[in-house]
Structure formats: C-alpha cells, structure tokens
Amino acid sequence: MTDEAFVKDKDIVVPGDKIASGMGFLPGKGTYRSDSDIFAERVGLVHIDGNVIKLVPLSGAYMPKVNDRVIGKIIDVLMSGWRIDFGSPYSAVLSMKEATSEFIPKGADLTRYFAIDDFIVCKIINVTSQRLVDVSMMGPGLRKLKGGRFVNVNTNKVPRIIGKEGSMVSMIKQATGCNIIIGQNGMVWIDGEPENEVIAVEAIKLVEAEAHKSGLTDRVSKFLEEKTGKKVEAVQNFKKR
Amino acid sequence: MAIKRIDGRKANEMRPITAKVGVIPRADGSAMFKIGNTQAIAAVYGPRDLHPKFLQNPDKGILRCNYSMMPFSGHGDRVRPGGNRRSKEISMLISKALLPVLNLEDFPNAVVDVFIDLPETDAGTRCAGICAASMALADAGLLMKDLVSAMSMGFLDNEILVDINSNEDCDLGATDIPLAYIPSMDKISLLQLDGGVSKENLMKILEIGKQKCLEIDKIQRKALREKFKE
Amino acid sequence: MNKDQKIHLLKSLQKDIRYDGRKKEQFRDVVVELGISHSAEGSARVKIGKTEVLAGVKMALEEPYPDTPDKGNLMVNAELLPASNPEFEPGPPGEEAIEISRVIDRGVRESKAIDFEKLCVKKGEKVWSVMVDICTINDDGNLLDASALAVLAALTDAKFPAVSDGVIDYSKKTDKKLPLTKLPITITAYKIGDHFIVDPLPSEELAYDSRLTVALTEDNEISAMQKGGEEPLSIEDIGKVIDIAQKLAPELRKKLKR
Numbered sequence: 001m002t003d004e005a006f007v008k009d010k011d012i013v014v015p016g017d018k019i020a021s022g023m024g025f026l027p028g029k030g031t032y033r034s035d036s037d038i039f040a041e042r043v044g045l046v047h048i049d050g051n052v053i054k055l056v057p058l059s060g061a062y063m064p065k066v067n068d069r070v071i072g073k074i075i076d077v078l079m080s081g082w083r084i085d086f087g088s089p090y091s092a093v094l095s096m097k098e099a100t101s102e103f104i105p106k107g108a109d110l111t112r113y114f115a116i117d118d119f120i121v122c123k124i125i126n127v128t129s130q131r132l133v134d135v136s137m138m139g140p141g142l143r144k145l146k147g148g149r150f151v152n153v154n155t156n157k158v159p160r161i162i163g164k165e166g167s168m169v170s171m172i173k174q175a176t177g178c179n180i181i182i183g184q185n186g187m188v189w190i191d192g193e194p195e196n197e198v199i200a201v202e203a204i205k206l207v208e209a210e211a212h213k214s215g216l217t218d219r220v221s222k223f224l225e226e227k228t229g230k231k232v233e234a235v236q237n238f239k240k241r
Numbered sequence: 242m243a244i245k246r247i248d249g250r251k252a253n254e255m256r257p258i259t260a261k262v263g264v265i266p267r268a269d270g271s272a273m274f275k276i277g278n279t280q281a282i283a284a285v286y287g288p289r290d291l292h293p294k295f296l297q298n299p300d301k302g303i304l305r306c307n308y309s310m311m312p313f314s315g316h317g318d319r320v321r322p323g324g325n326r327r328s329k330e331i332s333m334l335i336s337k338a339l340l341p342v343l344n345l346e347d348f349p350n351a352v353v354d355v356f357i358d359l360p361e362t363d364a365g366t367r368c369a370g371i372c373a374a375s376m377a378l379a380d381a382g383l384l385m386k387d388l389v390s391a392m393s394m395g396f397l398d399n400e401i402l403v404d405i406n407s408n409e410d411c412d413l414g415a416t417d418i419p420l421a422y423i424p425s426m427d428k429i430s431l432l433q434l435d436g437g438v439s440k441e442n443l444m445k446i447l448e449i450g451k452q453k454c455l456e457i458d459k460i461q462r463k464a465l466r467e468k469f470k471e
Numbered sequence: 472m473n474k475d476q477k478i479h480l481l482k483s484l485q486k487d488i489r490y491d492g493r494k495k496e497q498f499r500d501v502v503v504e505l506g507i508s509h510s511a512e513g514s515a516r517v518k519i520g521k522t523e524v525l526a527g528v529k530m531a532l533e534e535p536y537p538d539t540p541d542k543g544n545l546m547v548n549a550e551l552l553p554a555s556n557p558e559f560e561p562g563p564p565g566e567e568a569i570e571i572s573r574v575i576d577r578g579v580r581e582s583k584a585i586d587f588e589k590l591c592v593k594k595g596e597k598v599w600s601v602m603v604d605i606c607t608i609n610d611d612g613n614l615l616d617a618s619a620l621a622v623l624a625a626l627t628d629a630k631f632p633a634v635s636d637g638v639i640d641y642s643k644k645t646d647k648k649l650p651l652t653k654l655p656i657t658i659t660a661y662k663i664g665d666h667f668i669v670d671p672l673p674s675e676e677l678a679y680d681s682r683l684t685v686a687l688t689e690d691n692e693i694s695a696m697q698k699g700g701e702e703p704l705s706i707e708d709i710g711k712v713i714d715i716a717q718k719l720a721p722e723l724r725k726k727l728k729r
Binding site: 012014015016017030032034039041042043057058059060061089090091130131156 | 269270287288289290299342348349350351379380381382383384385386387388424425458462465466469470
C-alpha cells in the first residue's frame with residue numbers, strides 16, 4: 001500500500017479529518033493513528049515535515065510547560081507560599097524560597113511580599129504528571145507588575161506576537177513607546193501613555209487575528225506608522241543579536 | 242405512498258441547515274447549529290478548575306453538559322426557566338453522545354462545561370444540540386478523535402421520515418428516533434426511540450440516519466474551517 | 472482590578488481615553504435585529520459591541536389580578552446564561568439577574584409604555600399576560616443596557632397570537648401588534664474616581680465606585696432610576712448622569728425604529 005497525503009501544507013484540519021494514509025508517515029502531536037490512517041485530533045494547521053505530520057494548534061487552553069515565562073495573578077496566600085492563577089485549568093504554587101532572594105523569617109506576613117490580586121511575571125519550573133505546577137520569581141525580568149493594563153490573547157498566537165527573536169513585539173514597543181511583557185499563557189501586560197497603549201493593543205490584536213497570514217510584519221508596520229504618525233524602524237533592527 | 246409533509250419536503254429530505262462557529266467570543270469555544278426552525282447555541286468553557294473539590298478525579302476530567310430551552314422557545318406556552326426532568330435527561334444523553342470522541346485523561350482534575358441553549362425549537366432539539374456542541378468543543382481546541390453528528394429520524398404511516406418536525410412528532414404522533422453518529426468509528430453514540438417500529442424497519446432507519454449524519458458532518462467541518470480561515 | 476491598575480485606568484480616563492479607545496460618553500456600535508425566534512410572539516437580538524442579548528415575548532390568556540380586574544399583566548425576567556460568561560453558574564437567578572429584571576420592568580411599566588387596559592379581554596375573567604424573557608448570549612460588559620434595549624425591541628416586534636373559542640393557537644400569528652405608547656430607553660452611567668462613563672467594558676465593571684441607571688421616555692421624562700455600587704453619589708453627580716442619559720437616549724431609541 002502506498003503512502004498518501006490527503007491535505008496540503010498549511011491546510012486547516014478539524015478533528016477526524018483524514019490527513020494521510022500509510023505506515024511511512026509518523027503522527028506528530030495533535031494527530032493520531034488508527035490502523036494505517038492518520039487523523040487530526042484538534043483544529044490546527046497541518047504541516048508535513050518530511051514524513052512527520054505536524055499540527056500547529058489554532059485554539060485551545062494554555063498547557064503549562066517548564067521554562068515558560070507566564071503572567072499570573074496571586075489568588076491565595078498559603079502557609080509557605082502563594083497560589084497563582086494564570087488562566088490554565090491548573091493553578092500554580094510559588095514557594096517562599098522561589099519567591100525572593102531575601103530571607104523570609106518564619107511566621108512572617110507573606111502579603112508583604114505578594115498580596116492577593118497582585119500580578120507577577122514568573123517562570124514555570126516544574127509540572128507534575130497530575131498537572132501540579134511550580135513557578136519561580138528567581139531570574140532576569142521576573143517581577144511583580146505595578147499598574148499597567150492587561151490584554152488576553154490566544155496562547156497559540158503568542159509566538160507570532162513575540163515574533164522571530166522578539167522582532168514583532170519589539171517593533172510595537174518602539175513605535176508606541178510602551179513597555180510590553182507577553183506571557184506564554186496569552187496574558188499581556190502593557191504600560192505606557194494612554195493613547196499609545198490603545199495603539200499597542202490594536203497592533204497586538206491585529207497580529208493575533210492574522211497570525212497565519214503572510215506579509216503580516218509589513219501590515220503591522222504600516223498600521224503603526226499610520227496610527228503614530230512616525231516612521232517605524234526596519235524590522236531587522238529588532239531581532240536580538 | 243409518499244406522505245405530504247407540512248413543509249412540502251420529501252420523506253428523505255432534511256430541513257435547511259445553517260452552522261456557524263465562534264458565535265460567543267467570551268467562551269473558549271462556541272457554535273450555532275440551525276436546522277429548519279430549531280436552533281441550538283453551544284458554549285464550551287474548559288478545561289477549567291472543577292468545583293466542588295470532591296468532584297475532582299486525579300485520573301481523569303469530567304464532561305458536564307447543560308441543555309436548556311429559552312423560555313420563549315417552546316411550541317406554545319412559555320417554558321418555565323430552570324431545568325426539569327426532561328432537560329436533565331437530555332443533558333445527560335448529550336454528554337454520553339460526545340464522550341466517545343473525547344479523552345478525559347487529557348484533563349485530570351478539571352472539567353469541560355458545555356452549555357446548550359435554544360432560542361427557537363421545532364423538534365430535533367437534542368440532535369441540534371449535539372451538532373452544535375461537537376463544533377464548539379473542536380473550536381475550544383480540545384483533543385477529539387472526531388466530530389459527532391446527530392439527526393432525528395421518524396416513522397409515520399409505514400414511511401421512514403428524515404428530520405421530523407414538531408408537527409410530525411407531536412401533532413401526528415410519528416415514532417421519533419434521534420440518533421448521533423461518529424463517522425471515523427462508524428458507531429452510534431445516541432439512540433432513542435418512542436413509538437412502534439419493526440426491527441427490519443429500524444435497521445433501514447439507522448442506515449439512512451447514518452447517511453444523513455455524514456451529510457451533516459460535512460457541514461460541521463466546513464463551518465469550523467470557515468472560522469479559522471479568517 | 473487592584474489599586475495600581477485603577478490608578479492607571481484613571482490616568483487614561485483623565486485624557487478621555489478608555490482602554491478600547493472610546494471616549495467616556497461613547498457607546499460601542501449598537502445593532503438591533505427583530506424576529507430572531509419563530510417560537511416567540513415577539514423577539515429581538517441586541518448587540519452592543521461584542522455584548523449580545525436575546526429577548527423574547529410570550530403572551531398568554533390568564534385571569535387578572537384581583538386588584539386590577541381590567542388590566543393585563545407584564546412580567547420581565549432575565550436569565551444570565553452560563554454560556555455568556557465563565558463566572559455565571561447554572562441555577563436560579565442571583566442578585567444581578569434579579570436586579571436587571573426588576574429595573575427593566577420598572578422602566579417599561581412606570582413609563583406606561585404598555586396600556587394595560589388594552590390587554591383586557593373580559594373584565595375580571597380574562598386578560599393578556601405579556602412575559603418577556605432576556606437571555607444573555609455574550610457578556611462583554613453592559614448587560615443591563617443591552618437587555619433593556621432588547622426587551623423594548625422585542626415588545627415592538629410582538630404580535631398577538633390567534634385565538635379561537637378562547638383558546639390560543641400559537642402556530643398562527645395575527646397582524647395585531649402589541650400596543651406601545653412609549654419607548655423608554657435605559658442608560659447606566661458608571662462613576663470611576665471623578666469620571667463618568669457609559670457602556671462599560673468588563674474591566675471597567677470591576678473598577679467602578681458607583682453607578683446610576685436612568686430610564687427615559689421620548690419626552691425626557693424619567694420613568695425609573697436605580698443606584699448601584701458601594702460608594703454614594705452627590706446630588707450634582709445625579710444631575711450629571713441624567714444629563715448624559717438625556718444626551719445619549721435619542722441615538723439608542725433610533726435603533727428601535729425599523
């Protein structure tokens with residue numbers, strides 16, 4: 001029996017769509033094999049990489065991964081730490097020793113460090129098989145967020161909003177003068193002048209809506225120029241060295 | 242032999258169908274499925290934290306379906322809001338119809354909530370609900386082996402009818418056979434019957450119902466693709 | 472919203488810029504669609520921005536209340552469907568749903584929009600009951616104003632069902648419309664710090680100190696009011712809100728005319 005693919009690269013597939021047939025293909029994440037056929041297991045963009053069937057998910061909740069930087073909200077103060085909600089079905093725990101390099105004496109009032117409704121940027125350091133999550137504040141750029149505003153975006157679009165080597169978000173930051181932090185969980189923090197924040201949010205929403213289309217960087221660049229009235233630097237300049 | 246249906250349809254003709262995905266922006270996934278004058282809107286929230294805690298299961302998540310007719314959607318009198326025995330049974334049946342395509346082990350300790358609400362009805366509501374819910378679950382990005390399609394078949398005056406309306410179901414007393422079908426497994430996940438029909442006829446009804454579900458499946462897939470194309 | 476975030480919001484409102492770029496006294500796009508449910512005697516869909524609400528009218532023949540033997544009845548009920556907001560739970564109406572129902576009911580009833588005597592079929596024996604149900608579809612803020620507009624729209628769409636031998640045949644509608652004398656419009660203003668905004672986003676609904684709902688008829692008569700929120704309002708504040716409502720009501724009312 002010959003191997004056969006039934007979809008083209010970048011086609012949108014839906015659960016139950018038959019993507020390919022034949023044992024020569026390997027089912028990547030988001031696809032499954034039944035007999036010798038490979039089916040889609042969620043809505044996404046299919047990408048055939050050699051003989052591996054890959055699927056880029058287009059929707060779905062954020063699933064915590066070690067080393068991801070996320071933005072979360074303190075929802076509870078525990079005996080020796082805090083509970084964080086970052087919009088996933090599973091909450092996370094920030095333990096005292098991962099919270100700060102300061103020495104926290106026993107019995108101290110933990111709300112002096114982080115109180116309920118505080119927002120933090122943190123890093124995921126452990127995910128158990130039961131989806132229990134540990135986070136840490138120890139690391140560059142990890143801190144409590146003061147003020148600013150928040151926007152929620154589709155977690156699957158975060159890579160596009162950040163851009164290659166951070167180029168997309170850097171372009172938006174430079175054009176609007178806003179400080180922008182993007183969590184892998186789809187939570188975005190923006191801090192700047194009110195009128196510029198509005199432009200930054202619109203730019204981010206534009207990327208989110210058109211993430212899978214080509215020529216997006218130019219469209220966003222044009223949008224930013226129109227709205228701010230200033231020329232936007234060439235994108236290459238934004239890629240981190 | 243051919244029955245004259247009140248809306249002029251042939252015995253094996255479905256009512257016109259409209260399907261749209263992503264109709265409730267706040268929900269994790271959502272869809273609308275309309276067949277004739279029956280309309281179901283499904284919203285999916287989850288996987289999300291499950292309360293009360295004693296319901297949590299460390300091995301697998303749960304699927305919770307809630308079917309509800311809007312007070313102005315009934316056939317005559319206003320429908321008192323707040324669930325009754327019928328809506329509880331239908332909620333449970335819809336859940337069972339969708340479970341075979343989901344893998345509950347993907348979201349231990351969590352819940353996927355499906356809310357199905359109907360602004361207007363003309364029979365076939367549980368089937369429309371399943372069609373809408375199935376698209377909404379896919380829209381929410383859940384891992385699913387396949388979509389689920391459903392169709393209300395009927396049997397009246399010795400004739401097999403496809404997609405019966407409330408005139409046929411309630412006024413004319415047709416036998417009502419709602420069924421849900423999963424194409425890739427070639428299996429039926431919802432089946433009910435009330436009336437009188439021979440085994441021979443029932444087998445024929447199931448085969449026809451399966452074909453009609455495959456037609457609906459195409460419509461559901463198209464609606465999902467359309468939402469993500471933009 | 473925590474304290475610092477509220478300060479940030481106030482800084483923005485100081486410049487008359489809201490988080491979605493609107494001005495403080497600006498509504499999002501309002502879309503009204505009539506006849507969205509063939510099962511109802513009258514129905515409507517209202518969208519304000521992404522907020523979406525359905526309202527449907529059912530009519531029945533019932534005995535009048537003993538103290539109003541020659542008047543028909545009105546009932547307004549709001550269902551905050553769990554489908555529309557992840558925080559809503561299934562179950563009987565809570566505080567928020569009950570308040571929405573009663574405020575809208577007052578706006579319609581006290582403005583005398585419906586002439587209840589015209590709903591009388593046989594004094595002391597049979598009158599028409601008009602039951603309006605609101606079902607929220609998507610909550611992106613301002614469910615109250617959206618629901619009020621949907622109720623009005625559904626009432627303008629409502630037609631009496633056919634009656635033969637005193638029994639209603641719901642499958643047949645007549646051409647006789649429900650007689651409406653007024654079109655009361657409900658607008659709620661929210662006070663955040665020193666600023667008044669209308670048509671709040673969900674984040675603004677979490678940040679406000681007090682709110683005031685005003686229902687106005689075409690001749691700018693106030694037919695209902697309701698104050699909400701934990702902070703008190705000055706008389707000057709109340710006057711300001713009425714001014715805002717009177718300024719914005721005509722534009723909303725225009726959406727009701729076909």
